[in-house]
Amino acid sequence: MEQNKVIISVDEAKPSILRIAAFTANGIRVPAQRYDLTEYQGETFRLYMEENGDLSTCKHCDHYWLLAEADIPPKQTETIQTGEKDEKGQEKTTTVEVPLDLGGVTFRTYDLPTKEKNND
Incomplete structure (x- = not known):
C-alpha cells in the first residue's frame, strides 16, 4: 500500500x-533524503518531485509536483560575552548567529501523485 503523503521530520x-x-x-x-534549510531562513521552502522521481528545491524551475512547504523563520542572532575586556575594563561582546531550529516550524505536506488508471 502506497502512502499518500511524504513523511518529513526534523533531525534531532x-x-x-x-x-x-x-x-x-x-x-x-x-530514497530517503536530507536538506539543510539554513539557507532558506526568512524564505518559503518548497520541496518538489519531478516526474522521474527526483526531488528538487529549485525556486526558478517548473516542477511536476509540490510535496511540502514551510515558511522558515529569519536568521536570529544573539549577543554573547567574549571573555575579554576593553580598555575601560568593560566586558567585550560579539554577535553570533543562532543555529536554525526547525522544531517549531509547521510544514504543510501534500498528497503524492498517483498513477492514473488507463481505461483502454
Whole structure:
C-alpha cells in the first residue's frame, strides 16, 4: 500500500536538517533524503518531485509536483560575552548567529501523485 503523503521530520542531532523518508509515488521508489534549510531562513521552502522521481528545491524551475512547504523563520542572532575586556575594563561582546531550529516550524505536506488508471 502506497502512502499518500511524504513523511518529513526534523533531525534531532542537527535541527536545521529536514529529513524526508523514502516513499513511492507513481510507481517510483524515492530514497530517503536530507536538506539543510539554513539557507532558506526568512524564505518559503518548497520541496518538489519531478516526474522521474527526483526531488528538487529549485525556486526558478517548473516542477511536476509540490510535496511540502514551510515558511522558515529569519536568521536570529544573539549577543554573547567574549571573555575579554576593553580598555575601560568593560566586558567585550560579539554577535553570533543562532543555529536554525526547525522544531517549531509547521510544514504543510501534500498528497503524492498517483498513477492514473488507463481505461483502454
